Amino acid sequence: MKKEIFFLFSVLICLSFLSYVSADEYNNLSLNVSVSIREPVAEVEINPTAINLGSITRGYATDFRNITIINRGDLDVKVKPVLSSQNNIFLNLKFATASCSSWSNISSWTSSKIEKPDEYGGETDYHFCIKLDLEDYDEEIESDMDLTEEVTFWVMPA
């Protein structure tokens, strides 16, 4: 008898649970939707971190070096190279976009707009070239010199 009561009681409990489930299924048709909205970020990866242009003398230009910028943020950006001083041989630094054909002087060159990735969390690659062009350099070079000049590549929202 006790077993039968226990069985009946269990069946009742199960049924009550079932009724709750069905109520949830048919009466509560709302769905919670959550999303994290983030402030747009200008974020890039630049490669390499330093450039050695090798050896050169007056009347020649160095081989060009490639610089890669990966835009992995949510904003279009531009890159502007700025020399730390304005009166030296590095004013002859020249830049060109990926094809490395149309060269511009450092003072007038700014990268074209590096567009944000098409998809959130994606990447957009941009390449540009750099060389030191002393073909028209007419200053006297009296001795061998190892020169290092700081060029800062500023990344700014476009």
Place this chain on the structure above:
Amino acid sequence: MKIIFMIFLLILSLYIASSLDFGISPEEISLSGKEGERICSNFSLIGDSLIFLGEVKWGGENSRNMGDYAFSGEHYRIVSEFPSIAYSGKHEICFSAEKSGDYYGALLYKIQGTSYGIGTWIHLTVEKNENLFNSVNFLTGRAIGEKVSSFVVLLSLVFTLLVLILAMIIFFSRS
């Protein structure tokens, strides 16, 4: 096996050393406030284990050309407070301008030990501070300029009269 692992580690470290990942947010720091007020906003720097060295430059017009931003805050009488050395994370930047107007600037952070820097634009709108004008007027012009209610004047006169009468009574009673 150890040698393979070491080579793998070396390649990995070379890869890390040869590229740099950094960023800033927001696209433009827009602030508005009144003359002489401290106006603040937040910005974020991104870049694991990077040290950022900051400066603010100002220009005369709304431009997205870095070359147009050549002046320090002194030129426009703007006081800037921001971390000159910063790490990745959220930071506060505050300005205080003496004169009203629209000011355009660039917050620039150079990454220490590299040839790269990142920046964002600043638009600071400063309105005339009427309260500041009134408070100055209050301090300097109270004697001649303050409007005092007639009730206060009457109360002052009555009080003065009472004091005078009391003084006269004491004077005459002694004499």
